[in-house]
Amino acid sequence: MWGIIVSNYLGNEETLVELPAIEYMQNVLHYDFIHGKELIPEKGERETFTEVILGNRLKKALKRLNPWMDEDNLNKSVRYLSRPENLGTSLLEINEKLYDAIVDLKFTVDQDIYGNGQKKPQTVYFIDWENVDNNDFLVTRQFEVKTLSGKSIFPDIVVFVNGIPVVVLECKSPFLERGKNENIGKKEAFEQLRRYMNERDRNTLEGNPRLFYTNFFTGILNKYHAYVGTISSKYNHYLEWKDPYPIKRDQVSGIKENGQNLFLQGLLEKNNLLDIMRNFIVFETDNGVTIKKICRYQQFRAVNKAIKRLKEGKDPLSRGGVVWHTQGSGKSLTMVMLARKIKRTKELSDATIVIVTDRIDLDKQIYATFIRTLSKITTPERADKIATMKRLLSEAQPKIIMTTIQKFESETEEREVIENGKKIKKKFILPYPVLTTKSNVIVLSDEAHRSQYKDTASNMRTALPNATFIGFTGTPIDKRDKSTPRTFGGYIDKYGIKEAVDDGATVKIVYEGRMPQLHIKDSSLDELFNEAFEDRTDEEKEAIKQKYANKKAIVESKDRINDIAIDILKHYRDNILPNGFKAQIVCVSREACVRYYKALMEHMKDIIGEELECKVIFSGNLNDPPHLKEHFTSKAEQEIIIDRFKMPIEKDKLCFIIVKDMLLTGFDAPIEQVMYLDRPLKEHNLLQAIARVNRTCVMDVTRVDKDKVKKANIVKQCGYVVDYYGVSDYLEEALAIFDKEELGEPMQSMNDLYKEMLSYREDVMTLFKGIDKNNLDELIK
Numbered sequence: 001m002w003g004i005i006v007s008n009y010l011g012n013e014e015t016l017v018e019l020p021a022i023e024y025m026q027n028v029l030h031y032d033f034i035h036g037k038e039l040i041p042e043k044g045e046r047e048t049f050t051e052v053i054l055g056n057r058l059k060k061a062l063k064r065l066n067p068w069m070d071e072d073n074l075n076k077s078v079r080y081l082s083r084p085e086n087l088g089t090s091l092l093e094i095n096e097k098l099y100d101a102i103v104d105l106k107f108t109v110d111q112d113i114y115g116n117g118q119k120k121p122q123t124v125y126f127i128d129w130e131n132v133d134n135n136d137f138l139v140t141r142q143f144e145v146k147t148l149s150g151k152s153i154f155p156d157i158v159v160f161v162n163g164i165p166v167v168v169l170e171c172k173s174p175f176l177e178r179g180k181n182e183n184i185g186k187k188e189a190f191e192q193l194r195r196y197m198n199e200r201d202r203n204t205l206e207g208n209p210r211l212f213y214t215n216f217f218t219g220i221l222n223k224y225h226a227y228v229g230t231i232s233s234k235y236n237h238y239l240e241w242k243d244p245y246p247i248k249r250d251q252v253s254g255i256k257e258n259g260q261n262l263f264l265q266g267l268l269e270k271n272n273l274l275d276i277m278r279n280f281i282v283f284e285t286d287n288g289v290t291i292k293k294i295c296r297y298q299q300f301r302a303v304n305k306a307i308k309r310l311k312e313g314k315d316p317l318s319r320g321g322v323v324w325h326t327q328g329s330g331k332s333l334t335m336v337m338l339a340r341k342i343k344r345t346k347e348l349s350d351a352t353i354v355i356v357t358d359r360i361d362l363d364k365q366i367y368a369t370f371i372r373t374l375s376k377i378t379t380p381e382r383a384d385k386i387a388t389m390k391r392l393l394s395e396a397q398p399k400i401i402m403t404t405i406q407k408f409e410s411e412t413e414e415r416e417v418i419e420n421g422k423k424i425k426k427k428f429i430l431p432y433p434v435l436t437t438k439s440n441v442i443v444l445s446d447e448a449h450r451s452q453y454k455d456t457a458s459n460m461r462t463a464l465p466n467a468t469f470i471g472f473t474g475t476p477i478d479k480r481d482k483s484t485p486r487t488f489g490g491y492i493d494k495y496g497i498k499e500a501v502d503d504g505a506t507v508k509i510v511y512e513g514r515m516p517q518l519h520i521k522d523s524s525l526d527e528l529f530n531e532a533f534e535d536r537t538d539e540e541k542e543a544i545k546q547k548y549a550n551k552k553a554i555v556e557s558k559d560r561i562n563d564i565a566i567d568i569l570k571h572y573r574d575n576i577l578p579n580g581f582k583a584q585i586v587c588v589s590r591e592a593c594v595r596y597y598k599a600l601m602e603h604m605k606d607i608i609g610e611e612l613e614c615k616v617i618f619s620g621n622l623n624d625p626p627h628l629k630e631h632f633t634s635k636a637e638q639e640i641i642i643d644r645f646k647m648p649i650e651k652d653k654l655c656f657i658i659v660k661d662m663l664l665t666g667f668d669a670p671i672e673q674v675m676y677l678d679r680p681l682k683e684h685n686l687l688q689a690i691a692r693v694n695r696t697c698v699m700d701v702t703r704v705d706k707d708k709v710k711k712a713n714i715v716k717q718c719g720y721v722v723d724y725y726g727v728s729d730y731l732e733e734a735l736a737i738f739d740k741e742e743l744g745e746p747m748q749s750m751n752d753l754y755k756e757m758l759s760y761r762e763d764v765m766t767l768f769k770g771i772d773k774n775n776l777d778e779l780i781k
Contacts, residue, residue, distance in 0.1 A: 017171035017223045017260065018141055018156050024264050025139045028253060031268075032136070036143035036154065049146040052211045053082040057136055057163030058126075064134065065125040073109040077124050080107055081164060084213050091197060091209045092232055092290060096283050098214050102126045102164070103278050104376050127161055129278055132270050136162050145196075148205035153196050155211065157221075159268065166216045166277065167268070168193065174223040186227060189220040190235045197231060216277045217294050219263060226263030230281070230292040236698045236715060239504055241266050243297040245304065266297060276300065279341045282333065282373040287643070296505060298325060299334045302493035306338055306470055309492060310442065311347055319468040321492035327474035327691035328506040329495055332369045335444050335472060339400055340374060342442060352438070354393070354467070355380070355402040356445040356460070365666055366446065367402045374400070383407065393435040393463065405445075408432070408459040432459040441467035445488075447474065447665070475687045498744040506694040511721040512750040513728040515567055555588045555678065555725070558595060564724050565599035568676050569607040571722060572655075577608070579714050580649050580701055581673035584692060585658045588679040588725075590618045590628055593658045596678075597631065600656060614656040615641045617663060638662075646671055648699055664689040670697035674720040681727055686735065687746060693719025721747060 025031040039045045045054050058078055062069060069077070080101065087097040101107035101124075108121035128134040138160040144152050159167035170192050172185035194200045198207035212218075212231050220227045220238060229238040244252050244265035252265050266272060280295035280303070295303075302323050313319030325331050335355065342348045357366060370380045380400040383389035389403045412427045441464050461467075471488040476496075500506040554560065572583055585600075587593045593616045600614050620632035633641065644654045646669050657663065660679070665688045675693050697716040702709060721728075728749070735746070771778050 013156075013171045013173040013222075016174060017221050020223070020254070020258050021157060021169070021171065021221055021260060021264060022139060022141055024254070024258070024261055025268060028261075029264065029269055030137075031139040031159075031270075033139050036140045036158075039140055039143060049144055049152070050208065050210065051082060052145060052165050052208075053078065053214075054138075054160060054163035055082070057138070057160070059163075061136055061162035062124070062126070065128055066122075068111065068113040068122065069109070069124075070111060073111055073122075073124075076109055077107070077126075081126070081214055082210075091199065091212055092292060094209075094213050095215065095231055095292065096290070099216075099281070099283070100376065102214070103281075106376075126164065127274070127277075129274060132274055135270075135274075136160075137270055137273075138163075145208050145211050147208050148198060151206075153207060155196060158211075159273075161273070161277075164214050165211060166214060167219065167273075168196070168211065168215060169219040169221055172220065172222045185222050186220050186225075186238065187235065189222075190229075190238060193218050193220075199231075216281060217267070219267070221260045221263065224259040226260040228263065228267060228294060230294050232290070232292045234698050236504065236696060239296060241297050242503070243301055244269075245297070245301040266300075272300075275304075279303075279344060280337055282336065284369070284372050286372065293333065295333070295337060296330060296503070298493065298495040298499070299330055299337060302334055302495070303338045303341055305492050307341055307345060307348075310342070310468065311345070313468070316439070316466060316468045317489045319489075320470050321489040322471040322473060323492050324473050324476050325493070325495040326497045326500045326506065327688060328694045328696075329500045330505070331446070331472055331474055332366055333373075335366065335446070336370055336373050338444065338470075339370070340377060343377060343398075343400075348440075348442075350398045351440045351442050352393075352396045352398060352436075353400045354441060354443045354464075355400065356405055356443055357402075358405045358447060365668075370400065370402065390433075390435060393441075396436040396438045396441060405456045405460065408456040408463065410455070410459060432462045434465060435463040437466055439466040439468075443467050443469045445469060445471050447472070474691065475684050496744050497746050500694075504696065506691075507696055507716055508718045509690055509694055509721060509747045510718050510750055510753055511690075511723060511728050511747040513723045513726070514571070515564060515724055556592045556595065558599075561592065561595045562599045564676075564678065565596055566603055566607065567724075568722075569600065569603055571676075572674070573608050575720070576674050577649075577655070579673075579716075580671075580699055581697070581716065582645060582649070582655045582669070582671050583657075583674045583676060584663065584672055585656060585676045586664065586679055586681075586689065587658060587660050590620070590624075590660055592678070593618055593660055594627060594631055596658050600658075611653070612656070613652075613654040614658060615645075615654060616658045617641060618660050619662065642667075642669070645669060648701065650701060664692065667692055668695060670695040670716070671699075672719075673697075673716055674722060676722050676724065677727060678724045680725060682733075683735065686727065690719075690721050690747060693721065695719075 022033060026033045039054065041048055041051075045056065046052070047055065055078055058081070059074055062074055062077055066077075081098060084094050084098055088094040105123050105125070107124045107126075109124055110119040111122050112119045113122060139157060140160070141157050142154045143158045144154055147153055155168050156171040157167075157169035158165050159169070170189040172189045174185070191200070196207040197212050198205065198209050200206070215231055217228055217230050218233075219229075225240050227238040228241050241263040243249075244262050247265065249255065249262070252261050255261050267276060276295065280300055282293050284291050284293055302325065306321070306323065309321060310319050323331075323334065325334060339353050339355070342351055342353060355366060355370070367380060367382050374380060378400055380402055381392060383392055383401055383403040386407045386409075389401070389407045392399075392401045410429045410432055412429055414425050414427055416423050417426050418424075443460070443464065461469075469488050470492070476494075497506075501508050568583075568585065576583060585593075585596055587596055597614050597616050604614075605611055616631040617633060617638055618631070620628060622629075624632065641654070641657070642663075644652045645657055647654075648671070649655060664685070669692070672693055672695070675690060677689075681689055695716075699714045701712050701714055728747075
């Protein structure tokens with residue numbers, strides 16, 4: 001009750017959120033505004049309340065953009081957008097078809113435009129993408145739409161371009177954010193948008209999907225914050241838009257009183273809106289499921305900064321640079337969006353785009369992403385052979401070529417030479433050939449800090465002497481690294497670990513060192529060894545140490561692995577399994593992988609209570625001993641294992657993947673919440689490995705509780721790194737090559753988290769200072 005009184009006194013969602021947003025869009029962004037009560041059939045703007053296209057406005061725009069169009073084709077084009085139900089069986093399917101028509105210009109009509117009696121297909125332009133001012137931008141509020149059951153809904157704000165509804169915004173009072181659940185307003189708005197789409201339960205007919213057939217994105221505003229999503233976004237995928245690029249934050253008017261203006265300026269400024277609609281929305285299909293994705297603010301910013309450099313730079317180095325976006329924040333999609341915008345930028349459209357990775361599995365992964373998202377515009381070519389790569393680069397056609405850095409290895413030839421008066425054959429490295437001298441070659445290289453400037457990279461630069469290089473990396477450039485800036489240029493854009501966690505793009509990583517008595521420390525090993533063999537000579541000690549007491553032998557010890565495996569199962573049972581997440585175990589050797597597998601399977605039933613499954617993934621060869629060969633898997637088998645691992649536990653009981661080197665980079669499995677680490681890792685390798693657990697994940701699960709079936713929504717709150725080797729004992733040293741301020745805190749220790757929780761507890765308890773804790777009436781005042 002008190003909250004309602006305060007809300008009414010200080011303002012509500014209309015006065016605090018909706019009206020200020022309309023005012024900003026009118027006065028700052030220069031949109032036309034018409035109240036929803038004026039956009040009604042009686043006023044001639046649309047035929048009925050079930051119609052959402054403003055027909056007259058769309059017809060005017062069609063005539064302006066397609067002056068050749070006759071009346072029949074005019075009506076046909078309007079009907080294509082206003083009556084699209086025959087294009088698909090779902091909102092998303094129809095939405096994608098209309099996106100293709102509006103953005104990719106896939107809709108044509110037959111007309112004789114030359115007067116020779118021959119009708120030919122003519123492309124229809126619904127929006128002028130090149131000249132922003134040649135479009136009609138309208139914003140309205142309380143736009144009435146009849147639902148499928150005949151009732152009315154009133155979306156708070158709808159944005160139209162040329163009479164087409166492209167954005168729907170829902171506003172909520174900021175006072176709702178001060179309740180027990182700080183995001184209660186955001187959650188209510190999300191449910192309201194889903195209701196309007198008729199996507200909560202299609203049988204209830206509570207909404208009208210027509211309003212969203214041409215929708216590009218949706219938003220949630222609450223005065224201080226604003227979140228963006230699409231028609232397929234789950235609640236946790238609605239992320240806050242925090243950057244008004246290309247202008248600076250301090251240039252946004254009224255930002256202190258209305259933080260939502262960042263969203264309005266960044267997403268709805270007319271140039272930005274059309275740019276995002278055209279270049280920053282993708283439909284990505286994975287395992288038969290299509291998801292509509294919109295860029296995050298750092299992706300929009302980075303791509304446009306890169307485009308600016310490419311257009312304005314005077315030489316290859318000033319045109320290139322490095323994009324550091326922390327792992328898990330959508331680096332592959334940023335590369336896709338950059339490639340797409342390059343193809344659509346007039347001055348760059350004839351460019352040859354070369355995507356270079358340093359591993360075959362990463363090349364395959366990025367190729368799959370490009371195929372899923374860009375196949376409607378252009379078909380990327382994967383150069384899987386050296387000869388194919390050389391041919392494609394020599395031709396330097398305006399296309400996207402994907403390859404690995406290893407394909408730039410030098411060729412050798414055998415020659416006879418005389419040494420010490422004898423003829424012998426020796427191999428000589430041949431100079432790498434120049435493949436093209438064209439300056440419109442743009443190389444986008446993934447993980448720029450690793451191998452992109454070694455011998456093979458030197459060959460790449462020889463082959464492409466005038467190319468521009470843009471490096472993408474998930475970890476910052478380290479302090480010792482002089483080659484990356486020299487090769488690529490300076491930073492184009494940065495998006496660090498803390499920003500990603502704060503934004504909800506990734507989850508926080510919490511680390512814990514368990515069983516410290518089994519950590520591998522040089523000093524303790526030497527002390528134990530000297531104590532056990534104090535009666536031996538130095539020569540004998542050295543021989544024993546070489547054979548039995550090296551680090552690898554101790555880490556692979558069956559007793560040690562058995563003890564850790566028991567602890568892993570207990571930790572997994574108590575902390576990970578209850579929420580339905582899975583685990584990766586990282587070992588020092590293939591031998592250790594197999595021993596972990598045996599130990600886990602031996603104790604699984606006793607500790608977990610059921611037979612969960614483990615799989616080992618490592619590379620092998622025919623000469624391996626039988627106990628290792630038993631776990632060897634082909635590439636195809638590994639892909640099956642990975643697909644199974646990504647499935648919810650209720651669908652697949654494969655819960656543990658055991659690895660040595662594989663799957664530590666480029667492996668994206670949101671269901672993985674914990675990494676059990678029993679091998680030394682440092683620097684870039686450590687940052688890349690721990691990022692396997694930082695992906696966000698929301699799962700809808702069905703559980704049986706006391707014979708009742710309940711649906712639950714599980715949100716991954718954090719990722720865990722459980723360290724048995726002792727890496728966390730020397731974390732600062734392991735990451736010393738990075739600038740501390742730039743890197744931030746990649747992981748938070750369990751001890752620090754515990755202290756933080758104690759601090760919160762103290763803050764809460766001070767609220768009850770001087771109150772009788774036994775008096776319930778006093779406590780709930």
